[in-house]
Amino acid sequence: MPLNSLLRRLAMDLTPLRTSRDFRLLFTATGVSGLGSFVTYVTIPYQVYALTKDPLLVGLLGVCELVPLLFMAFVGGALADYLDRRRLVLGGEIGFTLLCGTLLVNAMTDRPHLWLLYLVAGLTAALDGVQRPALEAITPRVVTPDEIPAAGALNSMRMNVVSLAGPALAGVLIASVDLGWVYALDLATFAVSLTLLMVVRAVPPPTAADRPSLRSVVTGLRYAGSRPELLGTYLVDINAMFFGMPQALYPFLAERLGGPAVLGLLYATPAAGAMVAALTSGWVRHVNRHGLMVVLAAGAWGAAILGFGLAHALWLALPLLALAGAADEVSGIFRGVIWNQTIPDHLRGRLAGIEMLSYSTGPLLGQLRSGLTARWTGISGSIVSGGVLCVVGTVALAAALPGLIRYDGRTGRARKEAEEAAWATAGLSRTA
Incomplete structure (x- = not known):
């Protein structure tokens, strides 16, 4: 080319x-x-x-x-x-x-x-x-x-x-x-x-929108549970962040890798890697196997974190962190594509609330896990074990949710159009 x-x-x-x-x-x-x-x-x-x-x-x-x-x-x-x-x-x-x-x-x-x-x-x-x-x-x-x-x-x-x-x-x-x-x-x-x-x-809201209630929230949860590719995006991301989020350990790593001046680099490097991935993301529009890409990116995140935990020199640790940030960015892009291209409009807000919980709680719990694990396995042991468990968990989730791996964006878009049409027809019937 x-x-x-x-x-x-x-x-x-x-x-x-x-x-x-x-x-x-x-x-x-x-x-x-x-x-x-x-x-x-x-x-x-x-x-x-x-x-x-x-x-x-x-x-x-x-x-x-x-x-x-x-x-x-x-x-x-x-x-x-x-x-x-x-x-x-x-x-x-x-x-x-x-x-x-x-x-x-x-x-x-x-x-x-x-x-x-x-x-x-x-x-x-x-x-x-x-x-x-x-x-x-x-x-x-x-x-x-x-x-x-x-x-x-x-x-x-x-x-x-x-x-x-x-x-x-x-x-x-x-x-x-x-x-x-x-x-x-x-x-x-x-x-x-x-x-x-x-x-x-x-x-404006969709036609015949559901009135906010506990029942409407449960409807959103049931819909999410009925779609293996949606459930997979939530669980794969939570798994990746829970096991592979070592931010709580950065101050200790900075002391080992060069002192306080290194701390800012550790925090900034994943975002720098993510930015590079975003700036070179033109290729994503040519991909239809979005679920597979989420799984591969989550596995790459775990592998990069595993390597980061084994790195004992700054020149090696920072590129691995940048790679992890890039992998997380790719995962985030394809998760967003699945959500925005396939969820019918009358459920989009409720599913966005579930998505928010999935990407907010994982990092917070992951920092707690890494800190607690470090008390028994040491700093490197906590990061390395987290990377290994992230990869293992990603593979296990992919095996448990084959619909995520098989998911094709073209099929998902067609289903969304059909569900929105059915909802609009039902709404007209209810208001007639």
Whole structure:
């Protein structure tokens, strides 16, 4: 294959940004506000540390965030299938703006309130649980089915950029200005995102949408359980993150690999690898065996983490971490394609809530597992065993869910169209 043709095949597909006005607006709005949110994400734990000097009290922030998220993701998913999704996203952004303003006022007082930081952290997680399913469910409505792989890669690239730039910017600001100015920057980013979101066209709910209720949530769960390829994407990702997420051990590894200066590199390298994978993701639009790619990418993640655990030199550890980040990015892109190309619109919000739980809980539990395992097997033993178990678990899940391996995107899209047509016909019958 000529080099020019190869480069065109690998180059990131920018078609959704060219063809969809609303996707451009959403992409820019979430990118700008995401940058500010990552700044605040770093600043709140730092402020708790500055006020208490107690690592346990800093760690309690995670509990404050996880508990409301576990509940509100289901609520947000049900709402996203009943209300205008654009209004839900806009309402969430307004709520984030008010919470950021609260942090700003608190930081400007002579004696900032510690309890208020925990309250804002919990409310932010709850709002995220409401907003994110609606945001995820908007994508299939503002781009064509053929553009969904490219839209997923673009969204992943945006997240990688802000997850790299946000913490770095936070570090510079915390070291150079008062915390009030740090929160003021986040507040300014919300002003930009709100302006852009207000001109996004409405995304009304599907015909005869289910009213939010426990029954509607159960309907979403049953649908997810009836689709082996969907169930497989959730379980494969949870397995990969639970066994192969060693972030809790980075401070100990940094001490062994070169000291505190290495710590930032360990955190940044997976995101750098993911960004490279996103920028060279043009090839994904030519693949139809999406489930197989999810399994292969999860296995590659586990193998890379296994190698990382065995590496005793920085020059070898960092490329393996970058490879792990790239594999996770590929897995994420294809999981998103399966979700957005095949889930019928009247269930998309509820399934987005389930997806949110699958990719949020795995990393948190994985850090707990790696820390506990390290107490008995040592740092390297914890990482190596996690990588091995990740690969073994991925193979076992693939064997238990052959529908995931056999899944073909063309069949999935045809089924989605048939299910949406049947739902619309039934809705007309109910309202007649």
